[in-house]
Amino acid sequence: MADLQHFDVAIIGGGPAGQAAAVALSGHGLSIAVIDEQPRPGGQILRQPPARFAVQAWLEGRSYAPLKQLLARFQALSGITWLGEHSVIGVQQGSVMAMGPEGVTTISARHILIAAGCQDLAVPVSGWTLPGVYAAGGIQAFLKGQQLLVGSRVLLAGTHPLQLLIAAQIVAAGGTVAAVMFAQPRSAMIGALTKHPLAALRRAPDLLATAGALRTLARAGTPVLFGAKIEALTGNDRVSGAITNQGQVACDAVGLCYGFVPQSAVPRMAGAQMKPAGPAGGWACVHDEWMRTSVPGIAAAGEAVGVAGAAAAAAGGSLAGIAIALDLGLIDADAADRAARQPRRALLQHRAFAALLDAAADPTDHFPKPAGDTIICRCEDVDHATLTGQVSAGGSANAIKLATRCGMGACQGRNCEPSLLRMIAETGPGSDPGFTARFPARQVSIADLLPPE
């Protein structure tokens, strides 16, 4: 095992929440480590191109502007130790174990902030294991970072409005989108928006971005369909089309976009109390008004406390940073309250918008129907029929994991857990706490865990 490093604060995640926390903590002379799997800060929302690239007109949309300002402020901070290309493998009160290019390092920190973001909800449908089928966020990350179009004719399908933005980004980059298919009827989306007009208005830039995306797609002649449900993805060695309730679609890449779930492995391993994250599934950290989790010394912000978007993440990150300064005795309660006023207000406002988005994007009644032989657990090749049998016998998620290996594989259940919990919820009260989180949060080379020979 490699060295031990000491910091005042360790921030897990270099996205908006982690950046905002670091900014809020700046000026106190603290030593702060920011740990991220990507080489450069930004998070998924601002997935930066490699330092070796020069990209003109990178993410120029209006809704990205405040986030880029925050990123610039973060990158200008002193006293930050940026640990890019590091994956957190374990967290306990006061310490973080991370693996990087040089091996495993243990970081001791008085305060830990978990701001590890979210991931696409993985949605099984017949054919989804074919090469060329992606989580929609993965396609977008290729666009933003690697400047890569994953296919020449991309189908986006799901329930989340983000797929409109992704489609427009593909078109703007010179790509072709076969169609954007919303599984829910248009009325369901409009209904959700009109129920909360104020929340919608306060986030006008995002709605305008959506409107702009629709215009871009209209100019390109890209069909945007509602009530369009994927039944199967087809192809031999890679995806070549989709069978939908509105006919067949030819494509060479598919992005599935049914929503997002928090990255919950790290807080669950730390023993933090969790709650259901929202209609897409997954688990969010329970926290107090200062973003503290149930584990002393561990706070959470951003999508870790519930997927609410980058602006909410930044507000929550600020709040967490202010709270850590308070807990470290660097500011008094009055100063903390004053500083917290603006981020608290912003957090409330952005969460209201997120709730609206959750309602508009709610995938609950619109998931594709897996076939019996559709793989649910991609790592261990456990199919739907196998799990159906186990679920109907009344097993818990952990018992089914033990019996079938579902969730035991390389991804440690990140992809299959929401699917399995939906199946369990359909037959019972639905209070299953999911898989017990295990060390390591990311698989790690045994050689890296040991002293050199």
Place this chain on the structure above:
Amino acid sequence: MSADRIIHGVVRGEPITIIVDGEPLACFAGETVAAAMLAAGVDAFRSDRRGKPRGLFCNMGSCYECQVTLVASGRRVRACLTQAVDAMEVVTRG
């Protein structure tokens, strides 16, 4: 069908070559191994137990579908998080 690099308004790092399953593959400094493979039309990263090819799914380090072995160290790493380096040799689990 391969993935396409966006050319307009993008300057990449210098051309390099990595070796995937023994085949040289041209790419650019700064690219991830995953992006380099996809751009070269190599989209199967492993075979599942049914013998079917599997591709990368999430592109953010969560799904582990893109694991490859670095020949030099024997380490298995996620191609989406691994930067291509000239002459780097990787093998898939195809």
Place this chain on the structure above:
Amino acid sequence: MERADVAIIGGGLVGCAAAWQLARKGASVVLIEAGDINAGASGQNAGSLHFQIERRFLENGDDLAEQGAQIVALSRHAVTDWATIEGDLAADLHVAMDGGLMVAETAEQVALLERKAARESHEGLAVRTLDGEQARTIAPYLSPGILAANFSADEGHADPRAVTPALADAARREGASVRTATRVRTIERDAGRFRVEGEGLALSADQLLVAAGAWSTEICALVNIHMPLYPVALLMNATERTAPMVPHLVQHVGRRLSLKQTHAGNLLIGGGWPSRLAQTPNGGFDLSARAQMIPESLTGNLLAARDVVPGVTQLNLIRSWTGVTAISSDQLPIVGPVPRVPGLWVAAGGSAFTLGLTFARMLADAMTGGDADELALLSPARFEHLNGFMG
């Protein structure tokens, strides 16, 4: 009130196997499990079928080693029970009995191996002592640092995920009733019978078998009996799947290590490294909360694995977990009738994966009028002095 010949508390390997064996003999059986079948140590252990004398019996002097040697007689039965279980249950339990090696790295450990082999052959267990070269001939994955090994041809492993559920299914097929998610609240003695009650449960049984692993102490307390069992939390580790590499069970005579490759291809690495049990706010151990990994245990275990099977360093660790089992005050399992309370039987205290089928078979015989002579070594009677004021 529901009536049964036998109530069994604990849905682990021993409980399910006993339910199966008793039901086959015509007894009416109700098995009661607080959580899920196989959720405790039976499903969380690493599935070793180890018949050589365990290292833990060797490291604390000759008396304990002598005692440990006596268990070998039971191990010989266990070899037969494991060799026949898949046929008996018509189930694939991934039982592999391709041999096991207990290795030594120092001259002192080699001497220990030789003494161990002498005790084992005295007890009728066939064990060969190999030098390092001979060991590497049959096990080329072993490090050059291995000086010698004891080889037992019958050792191996089985799939802990599969065994107990298959036994529970077999028990059901034979007519046993299996109640999961049913926590026992009270046990009353009533005219020589046991009245067992819990949520949705009101049962009167002639006999009661407690096979609840680390929870057996609490269950026995409901009958006002002391059972000197102590919970221990043990770390286990799994690597990613890899090509066939280690066909044997590998153990170490002087260090804590057990290593094997599962049917699926993962290497499982354990051997008795502790995790830290959770504690209740009032002191005492909280078995319902998750135990915490001790980093030194992880490093220690993986170091032992590397020193014996260097190839492990090429693999990724994908999962570490802790199983909670129990050991008795003298390290031997506690299996048999409790003299103070006629009709009460106990089977707990470790070694219950390897020996569990055998415990269950012998208990079922004894509970249906046979004798329990072969279990005499493990009888709860040896702790009867603790229960002089109980019952």
